[in-house]
Amino acid sequence: MVRIIFALMLREMATTYGRSAGGYIWAVLEPVLGVTLLSVIFSLALQTPGLGTNFPLFYATGFLPFAMFNDLTNKVATSIRFSRPFLAYPSVTFIDAMIARVLLNALTHIAVIAIVITGIYVIYQLPVVVNLASVFEALLLITLLAVGVGTMNCYLMTAFPIWERVWQIITRPLFLMSGIFFTYDLMPSQAQNILWYNPLIHCIGLMRRGLYPTYQGSYINQELVIAVSLVLLVLGLMLLERTYRNLLER
Known part of the structure; x- marks a missing residue:
């Protein structure tokens, strides 16, 4: 299994990054x-960010975890389609196909x-006060959430192709x-009551708790993220175990 996963990872590295100019440079x-563009736009519109100065x-701690979740979810969801010949x-x-994609893209x-x-x-010569435990926990929960959502979408998108557009x-x-x-703390209470059930907002809050020593994020609930995932x-x-062989024949 380890050899199969490693081979699938090498194949994805070659097909995803090896064919583009610059390869992994574009991944960075x-x-x-994206962070630079958002920073310029919102620095003109707002005097101070939601946290710090x-x-x-501030935008990197929100944008990068979201990008990680979004990309991992899509990679897991399309893992059967991507590795169909194998x-x-x-x-x-x-x-095997899912694990290979998760490992490569999460890293x-x-x-x-x-x-x-x-x-x-x-x-910017900022003082470095980082809670690595919170940062690692946020990255782990983002990965777990992306794998959960992506696995469910993998079945839905393979069984019902229209679901990809709907998603x-x-x-x-x-x-x-x-x-x-x-x-989350700056949002109206009506929005907070709804958005609290968005697992991703807890992951981003946890990331910011790790990078902003004064940020408590009392709303953060890791159990919700784990349960949903x-x-x-x-x-x-x-669903995939019962049907994926039939889905491959479509």
Whole structure:
């Protein structure tokens, strides 16, 4: 199983990054440019960010976890389609394909987050007071949530192709509903009562708790994120285990 997963990871590295100019450089440049653009736009519109005084750090702590969740979810959801030729072999299962994509892309995003955040601290000469335990916990919960949502979507998108379009439509507001631009604490109480059930807002809050020593984030509930993730993961795996061979023949 380890050899199969490693081979699938190498294949994805070659197909995803090896064919593009710059390869892995774009994996770093894309979030850097995104954080820079948002920082410039919102620094002109707002006097101070929701936390601290540095716009790039504030938006990076929201944008990068969201980008990690969004990309991992899509990669897991399309893992059967991506590795369909190899799933014809009895020794390769859909779980191998999922694990390979999760490992490769999670490690890539963690490296990108580390590079971007470190770069912001160095460029702006910010005092480094980081709670690594909270940061690692946030990254772990983001990965778990993405795997749960992605596994369920993997079944739905493979069984019902129209679900991919539906998912893109219903998740467009997620960028604004996950506390990227404004912290949960600054939102109106009516919005808080609804957005509290968004697991991603807890993950982003946990990331900011790790990078802002004065930020408490009393609303953060790790149990909610774990419960939603595990329910979707178990349900998705059960559905795929029963039907994925039939789905491959479509």
